[in-house]
Amino acid sequence: MSRSADFLLDLIFPNTCPFCGCFIRWNEYCCAECAGSLERADFCIRCGSAKCCCETSERDFAACAAARPYVGKVRRGILELKYHNGFNAAKYLVPEVVKKLDSAGLVTRGCVVTAVPMTEKRRRTTGYNQAEVIARLLAKQTGLKTDFGLLKKLADSPAQHELSAVERAEAASKAYFKGRDSLGIAGKTVILCDDIITTGSTLNSCAKVLREMGAEKVVCAVLASTVIEKEE
Numbered sequence: 308m309s310r311s312a313d314f315l316l317d318l319i320f321p322n323t324c325p326f327c328g329c330f331i332r333w334n335e336y337c338c339a340e341c342a343g344s345l346e347r348a349d350f351c352i353r354c355g356s357a358k359c360c361c362e363t364s365e366r367d368f369a370a371c372a373a374a375r376p377y378v379g380k381v382r383r384g385i386l387e388l389k390y391h392n393g394f395n396a397a398k399y400l401v402p403e404v405v406k407k408l409d410s411a412g413l414v415t416r417g418c419v420v421t422a423v424p425m426t427e428k429r430r431r432t433t434g435y436n437q438a439e440v441i442a443r444l445l446a447k448q449t450g451l452k453t454d455f456g457l458l459k460k461l462a463d464s465p466a467q468h469e470l471s472a473v474e475r476a477e478a479a480s481k482a483y484f485k486g487r488d489s490l491g492i493a494g495k496t497v498i499l500c501d502d503i504i505t506t507g508s509t510l511n512s513c514a515k516v517l518r519e520m521g522a523e524k525v526v527c528a529v530l531a532s533t534v535i536e537k538e539e
């Protein structure tokens with residue numbers, strides 16, 4: 308959305324910080340307090356996890372850049388992505404993801420940006436796909452092309468959050484399939500965007516499909532990574 312539209316919208320729906328809900332200026336994405344206190348963590352650039360699992364699991368994506376841990380204020384902000392003001396969370400965190408991708412040398416000319424798809428039915432209910440919102444912002448900042456037709460999601464796949472890790476991997480492997488490859492991704496790097504990475508099974512099955520379509524490498528870009536609680 309353009310800045311002037313943001314300004315006009317603010318007159319009707321006052322702009323709020325996605326991470327705490329306080330009012331902020333129409334041209335801000337985050338309040339000053341949250342900007343200084345948002346949760347942070349270090350993640351493995353290969354698996355995207357705070358507790359690296361590269362040794363124990365094979366992945367179809369080459370890297371995963373995550374901005375923040377999926378806890379507290381960050382979690383609230385990402386849940387807000389369901390509403391208009393939640394776009395602020397994406398606008399605030401996408402530059403952090405781009406910075407991580409950049410410093411790992413993962414953004415190169417010719418990369419194609421895409422997003423984890425949702426079913427048409429779900430899209431009609433929510434009005435938009437939050438992963439696509441993230442991908443559009445990322446593409447705008449990096450000057451890369453987008454293609455949202457690459458992947459499709461099966462209509463009746465179960466919601467991932469209701470399943471165990473094993474069930475997730477199983478369900479995800481059947482849920483995504485090849486769409487239309489309009490730009491020609493053969494031999495290219497595809498940047499695959501989503502809001503969060505949990506077990507990685509969704510990103511992994513999407514990456515698998517993209518690799519089967521000829522992508523040389525799939526790099527994931529997510530706003531947050533789920534932090535597995537330490538076992539007592």
Ligand SMILES: [Zn+2]
Pocket residue numbers: 324325326327328329337338339340341342
């Ligand atoms: Zn705030």
Ligand SMILES: [Zn+2]
Pocket residue numbers: 351352353354355356358359360361362
């Ligand atoms: Zn790792």
